[in-house]
Amino acid sequence: MSRGRRRRRLPGLVLAALVLLPGTALAHEERPSQFPSGQGSVPEYRTTGPYLLVCKPDSRERISGYPRNLRRQNLALLGECRRRGFEHVQQAVDAVREPGTRILVLPGVYREEPSLGPLSPECAALEDERPLSYEQQAACPHTDNLIAIFGDGPDEDIACDGPLCGLQIEGTGRRPEDVVIEGDFQKLNLIRADRADGVYFRNFTVQHAPFNGIYVIETDGFAIDRVVGRWTDEYGFLTFASDHGLYVDCEAYGNGDSGIYPGSAADLHGVRPAIEITRCRSHHNALGYSGTAGNSVYVHDNDFYANSTGASMDSFFPDHPGLPQDSATFVNNRIWGNNQDYYENWRNGTCDRPSAERGYEQGVVCPVVPLPVGTGILVAGGNDNLFAENWIFDNWRFGTMLFWVPAIFREEPDPAKQHDTSHFNRHIGNSMGISPTGEVRPNGTDFWWDEEGAGNCWEANV
Secondary structure, three states: OEEOOOOOOOOHHHHHHHHHHHHHHOOOOOOOOOOOOOOOOOOOOOOOOOEEEEOOOOHHHHHOOOOHHHHHHHHHHHHHHHHHOEOOHHHHHHHOOOOOOEEEEOOEEEOOHHHHOOOOHHHHHHHHOOOOOHHHHHHOOOOOEEEEEEOOOOOOOOOOOOOOOOOEEEEOOOOHHHEEEEOOOOOOEEEEEEOOOOEEEEOOEEEOOOOEEEEEEOOEEEEEEOOEEEOOOOEEEEEEEEEEEEEEOOEEEOOOOEEEEEEEEOOOOOOOOOEEEEOOEEEOOOEEEEEEOOOOEEEEOOEEEOOOEEEEEEOOOOOOOOOOEEOOEEEOOEEEOOOOOOOHHHHOOHHHOOHHHOOHHHOOOOOOOOOOOOEEEEEEOEEOOEEEOOEEEOOOOEEEEEEOOOHHHHOOOOHHHOOOOOOOOEEEOOEEOEOOOOOEOOOOEEEEEOOOOOOEEEEOOO
């Protein structure tokens, strides 16, 4: 089915967004950003090379119940850590002297107390100045960040050229929840990797942040592997203006915006994937997945379920490199049961409480964006996206939703560009209203479209 462009009034969702979304978009304004050169590569997990150790006084107790071989490995690392290791992750980051260093973090809860100390007068003066430049962030790493990784030196480009290039931070526990980076809502970002090409995060949990659990920006090459991002006011994982990225075997839940956000991925127009997301589970968030200017993202073999909306990509907000959004590919994902009306937590006053008192650990989510609850996939002004062989079921409003977003939303006033979104989106071979086990679980409506745009098609869907 293919339809030419037809003019019609905006759907009610867009009108609501006109009123509500811009204020949200400006809540955490980021500095003007640019894409990296694209000459990097997706980093590989390493088990050799220089390393530093981080541990806590109760690490031995936490290790005691491990299977024999894992217990032995951790006890050996613990003995070494007590001789020459660190108690805080940031201390180890600051001690890195050569690229490709691994930081091994033993089981424990890491609150990074030194990062919470009083700011210098110069850094304290920046608390009311936003957005901060890269130079300001690097000079005052803990104004916004609990753990800060800055890879670029004082030069003209944005490429990583210091000792923190290729940094790998890895929990040594049995599961991600054994090593916890605990934010206590003290700093906007729990981990910020800025121009940190080749950074690799593995096997730990980040929780309780006002903004991001993990934040990667202007970075060429990153991996988020077996990491849990939970209970943040906004994003479990947010990557921005980055390339050669990988999310794998991750889990995100309890986040007020999205669990996974590959925003402003390198604008490659589908020539190759900028970011790959695979074998992740994102559930019980406002959005399982979202990406303003989420370009050339390859999303396959994931589960997005029990969110308010399963996945979205959009061209709504200004100051995101790569707009309008294009060329995301969703293949063989399971997107179901995204019917959670978390807005009730605003209506009953729960979300008016301080973040630490809302009850995130008991399942409270406080959405920070307006969404069409009950929708599997939402495309708000995207082009050339492919949705193929996904299982989309039990979303009580729409299986997929596609509509036009005028360019004025991204502060592009040119009249010739106002209808430059919602073209050539393809929905091919998806299984709608049925689970992989054959259970019939209908969507409210399988496919919804506002009939704007050219070349959109729906073909061979079951």
